[in-house]
Amino acid sequence: MKQFIYFIRKEFYHLWRDPRTMFILFGMPLMQILIFGFALTNEVKNTRIAILDNAKDDASRAIIHELEASRYFDVQEDVRSNADLEPAFRTGKIKMAVVFPDRFQDELLHANKAPIQLIGDATDPNVANTLTYYASAIILDYQENLKGREQIPYTINTEMRMLYNPQMKGSYNFVPGVMAMVLMLVCAMMTSISIVREKELGTMEVILVSPIIPIRVVIAKMVPYFLLSTVNIASILLLSVFVLDVPIQGNLVLLVAECLLFTVTVLALGLLISSAADSQQTAMLISLMGLFLPTVMLSGFMFPVENMPIPLQVISNIVPAKWFYYIVKNVMIKGLGFTYVWKETLILVGMTAFFMTVSIKKFKTRLE
């Protein structure tokens, strides 16, 4: 037991004395949460649009006023003709244009029908879609008001309610994802690097010649990263609650327990990598390509798994982060209890047991 404590103490010395490690351990989670929370959001806010108002009547002005008032759009005024639109799009000054025809109000009131053209920059199809959708909604709103009390028979009004995330905030989605990513980096990559470094330096040989039991070496390597991960989990949760305003709907104990379980899963993965890699670079590369990328691409955090081709959906099942992401989303955002995530939890437990067994078996008592 004392050997063990000496070993852990030594690991902490390594950590404190390496500024790069410290940065990855503590700077990275903070940065990711803040970047994802504030900068990288797929929400559309204050997008610059142009309005070409050929009508200049009350109706068009009223709609323009609504558009200007919306927080989604930032209306640029310097368009006078169709010819101005093309260059504005090309230089990226605007993402959408709203074009009113001549005699817009006349047509609306007398012909009961008036067209408005919405031109979107579809180089980014999602943004274009969202923008035109928002604009249509605003125009529709105006139309509803215009109708006033006038009764039209047989109208269907759709009423939308966004469950769990009424403001449709992107951070609800990112917090669980970032948590998975950070734990991946901290636990898997850093653990594997720290073991491989000892192989590279030759100190592993000396340790293996010593009477310390190899499994204790492995566990002693994991303990510091496990402890640091708890700090990371706590800071991510605190940041998301107090800075990003993402509430924890579910049971905090359950949430933390699931996070700790995932931490152990990735620690085991890190160990597995370290038994396969001979140099720190290899370990880092395997961590990034083999763990980090799948976490980002296949966990459902960036791209919904349901929309992927079947083979990718199948592959996504072996990505531990997918299950973790699912669990955290359900517990943290939806506030569901253990009864709803026990299957996913069981899968994670199974994966952890599997990785642990394989990696401890592979961890060579004797360096061949």
Add this chain to the structure above:
Amino acid sequence: MSEEKVISVKDLTKQFGSFTAVDHITFDVYKGEIFGFLGANGAGKTTAMRMLCGLSFPTSGRATVAGLDLFKEAEVIKRRIGYMSQKFSLYEDLAVKENIRFYGGIYGLTDRQIKTKMEYLLHQLKLEDKANTLVRSLPLGWKQKLSFSVAMLHEPQIVFLDEPTGGVDPITRREFWNLIYQAAAGGTTVFVTTHYMDEAEYCNRVSIMVDGRVDALGSPDELKRQFHAEDMGQVFLQLARKAVRSAD
């Protein structure tokens, strides 16, 4: 030097696939002896030494180290041997003191033992004022002497040194060998591989490996007589020329 065998090796063999790295080697090492283990690069000496330390599992043969069976009691053997690897094996980002404490700790020494050893060792190496310096900033020669002392921390019966003096100047090498003599005089058996032929002369007995076999074994004087050579360098060259295997 006594007649008590501390290492006894018989037909020890290590194969990697179809390649026989160590081919039926047989020799004994006696208590308190400085045993030089020579061979060209790729001759198999590091592999042989790793087997004796329990780092590599032998394919066949028999061996006892520190009176224990290598095949059955490798874990107990580990408590009785010290090892200094070819690569420098202290932690550069740990202070001198911290390294000593760590290695003492993993060999199961008590805090008091570590403290006593630390004081003695720092004094002996004249490192008292460097105790809290990171090993990174010590000169190579000091690092190696420290490394050796750390390998001796738990008073092992046998200490294995894998090319311990690579890359250091002759004066430091001389000082290093003084440490080895001291250890041997204290009853520790020293098993050392080296490339330097002048160091081979310092050994009580020397074995020379060629292509995985032990081709010569004896005291430096015996070997010089046997091969009609003036110094160990000539003995070594005569044997090494016969090698079929190329160096790695």
